[in-house]
Amino acid sequence: MAEAHQAVAFQFTVTPDGIDLQLCHEALRQIYLSGLHSWKKRFIRFKNGVMTGVYPGSPGGFMVVVVSYMSYSKYQQLDPSLGMFAKLGQHIPISQYMSTDSQRIVGGVLVGTGLWVTIIMIMRNVLKCLLSWHGWMHARHGSVSWSARLWMILVKVFSGRKPMLYSFQNSLPRLPVPSVKDTCKRYLESVRPLMEDEQYERMKGLAKEFEKNLGPRLQWYLKLKSWWASNYVSDWWEEYIYLRGRGPIMVNSNYYAMDFLYVFPTNIQAARAGNAIHAIMLYRRKLDRGQVKPIYLLANKVPLCSAQWERMFNTTRIPGLETVFSSSKHIAVYHKGRYFKVWMFYDGRLLLPREIEQQMERILADQSEPLPGEERLAALTAGERTPWASARETYFSRGKNKQSLDAIEKAAFVVTLDDTEQCYDSNNPVKSLDRYAKSLLHGKCYDRWFDKSFNLIVFKNATMGLNAEHSWADAPIIGHLWEHVLSMDPVKLGYEDGHCRGEPHPNMPGPQRLQWDLPAECQEVIQSSLTVARSLADDVDCHIFPFSDFGKGLIKKCRTSPDAFIQIALQLAHYRDKGKFCLTYEASMTRLFREGRTETVRSCTMETCAFVRSMIRDETHTYHREERLMLLKQAAEKHQNMYRLAMTGQGIDRHLFCLYVVSKYLGEDSAFLKEVLSEPWRLSTSQTPVQQTELFDLVKHPEYVSSGGGFGPVANDGYGVSYIIVGENLINFHISSKHSSPETDSHRFGTNIRQAMLDILALFQLDNKAK
Known part of the structure; x- marks a missing residue:
């Protein structure tokens, strides 16, 4: 084969006249080019490592700081080394081999470098403090407070110029550890609509016992890890959720x-x-x-x-x-x-x-x-x-x-x-x-x-x-x-x-x-x-359908978050599909923090359940459109707030997971944690974000729409739903479940999602408003 011949760089034979050496010049040329390519890549990676390591500093900034400092020292007749060489000369005969001008130049470079590194560290830490503030997330869409504007200006100033992919890694804050009290409180709030009174009171008792006894001890270890490690969740999440699974x-x-x-x-x-x-x-x-x-x-x-x-x-x-x-x-x-x-x-x-x-x-x-x-x-x-x-x-x-x-x-x-x-x-x-x-x-x-x-x-x-x-x-x-x-x-x-x-x-x-x-x-x-x-x-039952009746353009006219709108529609569709509510997983990212991955938004809330019930026919009470709109608004605001909490490190599920890992390391059994982590996610959802909108002009070329992607069902009797909001007028849904479950049917659920989307939009009567 051709590649076998190319692999031979040289051949030799022994003859009566000596050794006959035959070089394959093409093979040697390829070896040379391959080595050259490798060294170029090494140099680029080394250069990128240096540039990332000193960011937001730069070689140009280094020259400005050093030259400025040396010029100032010369003008003020100051010793650039601040007496460093004089002190070194008492112990090491270094100054004996350097002229006064050389000492000034070397001293100026060293002190200027120290000043440059100090400026970099100050900028990084100021930027880390700025990025730890998340007040901007609570501003209403289209309105920005003066504090948020000032914050954005400061972030821009301390972010430096022309950052590379990994430039901000050392400036990102660490993921905070929520308090045990807050986590238990939010957990109980999230499961209230899913439990009967007796079951809820029992869970409330387990949570209080955990919060008072074992919880603080486990929390101490998590706090210690959060101070020591870059992220107190990610390594355990990767190991126990993914790699240790059999x-x-x-x-x-x-x-x-x-x-x-x-x-x-x-x-x-x-x-x-x-x-x-x-x-x-x-x-x-x-x-x-x-x-x-x-x-x-x-x-x-x-x-x-x-x-x-x-x-x-x-x-x-x-x-x-x-x-x-x-x-x-x-x-x-x-x-x-x-x-x-x-x-x-x-x-x-x-x-x-x-x-x-x-x-x-x-x-x-x-x-x-x-x-x-x-x-x-x-x-x-x-x-x-x-x-x-x-x-x-x-x-x-x-x-x-x-x-x-x-x-x-x-x-x-x-x-x-x-x-x-x-x-x-x-x-x-x-x-x-x-x-x-x-x-x-x-x-x-x-x-x-x-x-x-x-x-x-x-x-x-x-x-x-x-x-x-x-x-x-x-x-x-x-x-x-x-x-x-x-x-x-x-x-x-x-x-x-x-x-x-x-x-x-x-x-x-x-x-x-x-x-x-x-x-x-x-x-x-x-x-x-x-x-x-x-x-x-x-056993996998997949159903993918493009929802083209409307998209985020029309949802925004309703002054509602598109994600909240879809999540509430999924809850309405699920209730119509199964006649009950279930523990719902929506993936949210925590990449505002160093080495952050995901957090869970528990989308099935008391407010969402109240709205869903208002959309179901009830002989005992008839809801007016205004009442339903008010309940929808409350449910959307609740969902948005929970999404913000998850993104800013105040979610509950990763915290509970890490507390459980620590309890296993300590050999402690917690009835509360064991029950929490054994609850199945019968509705697992995720939005596929479009991140590089500048790459596609969907106005001029609406045909260049991505279908998005999807995943398998998490629970044997549940649904997996992925959706991508494409442009202003299209949402693609990917639904999965299992044929073996008598409770699920991906196509039936898809029909319910479509109808739920249309029913919620109809509440706003946009056609009447337009007229």
């Missing part, structure tokens, strides 16, 4: 992202893969160079934590632990049961889209058969974690299996060239989107490497999507990458006659087929994992 991560943890809803840039599978892979690699290069802009709130004023970006590429979840590998130069590709290693660099540069398409074409044209056990190998990552961990240690710790597994686990990411066709079909919109979602969520259970940070899936008809592992980061992080890819693909990169722009490379080595030697015992483990995974996948 159940399948497919469906239960991994989530997916969809392609455009209405746009089909090309129908050539290899070409779509070429542009998408190139766009992802460009994003990785921007990430390595620190050129990805920080994410802000409040009109680019308040920075969010960027720590989760560090593990986007070259990351694999190993059963039992997570490993992050050094930067790799290849990707792994799966097609029809075979695995290939594809290098992303040649001649010291990143492959162009047409060259990547060329590599994909070679894989698609390859007619070789899968090796025994190879086709369904990835089922190990889809089933239970313990058998996979055992098989990995037994069958993949040496030889060609280890080399091939390393090629997958150390790849930048995994690509699946799927042999099925998926897309939105206007003639069959419901079934087509449902099939599309299930394919991205679990596929055939053996054609996605679920342990990888993310899989790019390109279908036979050139539609694509992502499947992402959850432990390394939350959905907005992978969403940021996906927005970049979708914006690059059809417009900036583009196509010519369906193919990527440019020409194929005449001499490029082809993909490398990975080799496996899987004994019968290993294949039995693979089949066992596949059986578990298929049972789980077949």
Whole structure:
């Protein structure tokens, strides 16, 4: 094969005349270019580390401070070293070898550097104090107080110029630890609408006992951790919620992202893969160079934590632990049961889209058969974690299996060239989107490497999507990458006659087929994992529907938060669907704090339940429209306040979780904590935020709308709901549940959501107001 020849840098033979040395100049050239590329990357990372380490300082600021200080010292006839060299001269003969002018210059540089570092530390700490104030979140939409305006000016002044992705990490405040009393109070408030009086009084007694006895002791340890660690929640959350779980991560943890809803840039599978892979690699290069802009709130004023970006590429979840590998130069590709290693660099540069398409074409044209056990190998990552961990240690710790597994686990990411066709079909919109979602969520259970940070899936008809592992980061992080890819693909990169722009490379080595030697015992483990995974996948009931009756534009005319509007509609829909309320999970981010991840907004509140009851026919009381509007307003305000509390570190669920972890470390049993953490989330919801609105002009190109993404149900008898608010007039809903539950039906719930949205909007009578 061509790549085998390229791998030989030199050959030699022994002849009667001596040794005949034959150098392969092309191979040596590639080695030189590869080394040059690596050193360039090291230098860029070193430079970025320095720039981030001194931010908001800069080399220019350093020169200004040092030169200004030395000029002032010279004008005032001061000793720049403040007598430092004179004191050093008494013990170390350093001054004996330096002239007076040299001493002045060196002293001025040293003292100027100290002054510069002092200014940086002052600016960082002032900025940290400023970012610890969250009063701006309580301002009404469209109105800003004078204190908030002054605060925004100060944040702008102390934020420095041209920040990189990780520039603000040292300036972000730490996540605060709420008081045990406040957490218990808010917990009881959140479960009041879900419990009968007797059950609630019992829970109230357990909470008071915990608050008085064990709670303060556990709290002391959490306080200690919050002072010592960067974030008192995130490491335990990652370890105990994700990595220590022994159940399948497919469906239960991994989530997916969809392609455009209405746009089909090309129908050539290899070409779509070429542009998408190139766009992802460009994003990785921007990430390595620190050129990805920080994410802000409040009109680019308040920075969010960027720590989760560090593990986007070259990351694999190993059963039992997570490993992050050094930067790799290849990707792994799966097609029809075979695995290939594809290098992303040649001649010291990143492959162009047409060259990547060329590599994909070679894989698609390859007619070789899968090796025994190879086709369904990835089922190990889809089933239970313990058998996979055992098989990995037994069958993949040496030889060609280890080399091939390393090629997958150390790849930048995994690509699946799927042999099925998926897309939105206007003639069959419901079934087509449902099939599309299930394919991205679990596929055939053996054609996605679920342990990888993310899989790019390109279908036979050139539609694509992502499947992402959850432990390394939350959905907005992978969403940021996906927005970049979708914006690059059809417009900036583009196509010519369906193919990527440019020409194929005449001499490029082809993909490398990975080799496996899987004994019968290993294949039995693979089949066992596949059986578990298929049972789980077949039980998933997915329903995706675009809600186009109205969007956030009309909701804002109601002077209501779009998120609160949708969450209240979900509560109304759920009550109509099941005839009862349930514990509801809405994901909120805590990235206003260093290394923050998520917090829970318990959306089922007393106020929301009161509004929902007002919308249900009741023979004992008839509600007027004005009464319902008042209850809706109270429910929306309550929801917004709870969302603010969650974002600002005053949520209750992460605090209760950490208290429970400490209790286990201490060997203490708490009936209160045990009961709290065993309560099932029968309605789990999440909004997919659109973060880079400048990348898409939905006014001129409304067809460039993303379908968003979704996840599997959290409870066996519950619903998972993800929604994305796209532009002013569209909201896409992704609903999941389990066929095995007689209580749930994703399509029925979707119908109830649509009707609830329409019923709530009708209360405002916008048509009458317009007239």
